[in-house]
Amino acid sequence: MPRPSTSTIVSLATCAAVLAGLVITYALRPARLNALDFVLPLIACGALLARRRHPVAALIVVSVCAAVYYPFAGLDGPLVVLVFVALYTAADQGHLAAAVTTGGASLLAMGCGEAGGVRHMDDSLFVMIAGWVLAAIAFGGVTRNRRAYLEEARRHALDALRTKEEEARRRAGEERLRIARELHDVIGHNISMINVQAAAALHGLKKRPEDAEAALRTIKETSKETLRELRSTLGVLRQVDEDAPTGPAAGLARLDELVAASGLQVRTETSGPLDALPAEVDLAAVRIIREALTNVSRHAGTDQATLTISNTSGNIIICVEDDGPGSMYEEGSGYGIQGMRERAIALGGSLEAGPRPEGGFRVTARLPLSPPASS
Incomplete structure (x- = not known):
């Protein structure tokens, strides 16, 4: 009942x-x-x-x-x-x-x-009845206004909670994307190099053992570097702070080692100061260069590339070119190019990637030295 x-x-x-x-x-x-x-x-x-x-x-x-x-x-x-x-x-x-x-x-x-x-009735009774009439009407109006106020407050609280949940989902999505990008950049390049060197070692194992030994030594160093960078990256992700220090693997200060690890013959040109850069810009520059050189190694069909880095007008300009006959990813496709573009855009910059008119492929990134504040 x-x-x-x-x-x-x-x-x-x-x-x-x-x-x-x-x-x-x-x-x-x-x-x-x-x-x-x-x-x-x-x-x-x-x-x-x-x-x-x-x-x-x-x-x-x-x-x-x-x-x-x-x-x-x-x-x-x-x-x-x-x-x-x-x-x-x-x-x-x-x-x-x-x-x-x-x-x-x-x-x-x-x-x-x-x-x-x-x-x-006497006058006092009439006044008392009139007072009760006015009090009943006024009290009814007050309770209605209070109920409306509480309902509005409840609605605002629900809207705030809904907005907070949406913001949490958005941040979680951005964090998953950042983790995927970090792991791709850390592991993808070095695993690609290990694959190339392993193929070279197998090819020269019988004919030129000294080349196979050098390739295996490179595989050892590259795998060691991969593990070190993976530990460093996971440490940063645990801190949930991309601005946190990423260890000695991050930064253009080790540009020579980065170029040497690519296994390519890279002609490097730099202009302007490249030290004391903002940590997030330094890290993004290294990741973009590494991914671009990895793409040359895997897709260009050549072992030569040109790397140009300049600090001009408050921007770091990075350009990686090759003249190989191979075909790179089509414009806008592939996780590598997509990840590089997302890194540049996250800092308020831009990235262009596509075939050169004279042949080969070019990747050009612009990274502002004063990235926008994160929301």
Whole structure:
């Protein structure tokens, strides 16, 4: 069996109190009763039970019953209490105009009746009733405003929570992308070099053992470097701070080692100071250079490349070119180029990659020395 609502309980309690008051009034001051003494209180109580679903109709019915009851019924009972509750409910449900109009009309009718020559109440009682009418309407308006305020606060809290969850999902997505990019840059290049050197070692194992020995030595050093950089990168990711120091593997200070590890014959040209760069710019530059040289080794069909790095107009400009006959990734495709472009854009820069008109492939990146603040 469904539990009755608070509103229903209040209505039943009010009706019971009013009917009990009528009985007590009759017991204290017996009077000659008529049909109105029984019919009008029952009608008014029935209307009050429907005050939440039909607040204006309930107010009108209760007010009419009270207006007829007091002049014509034989018993002067507390039926006016039902009017106060109906006025409060109408105001609480947003029908303030109906409550004010009905309350004002009731007070006006009472005043006119008292001015007719026969006094049914003294001035203090009239003022008290008028005060209760105004208090019922005002209290209903206050509770409605408070409920609206709480609902608005709840809605704002839900919106804030939803925004916070969306921001958390966005940051989690960015973090996953950053982790994938870091692991690709750290592992992809060195594993590619190991693959190239392993192929060279197998090819020269019987014919030129000295070349195979050199290739195996390179594989050993490259794998050691891979493990070291992987540990360094995982340490940074655990700190959830890309600006944290990444160990000696990061930075253009070790550009010669980076070029030598590529296994290519690279002609390097630099201009402008390349030391004391912002950590995130230094790291991004190394990652872009490494990926671009890896792509030359894997796709260009040549072992020669040109690397140009310049510090000019507040930007680090990196250009990696080759004149090989092989085909690089098509523009905008491939995780390598995509990762390089994402690194540049994250710092407020740009990256262009595509075939050269004279043949070969070119990667050009621009990295501002003053990256935008992260949100």
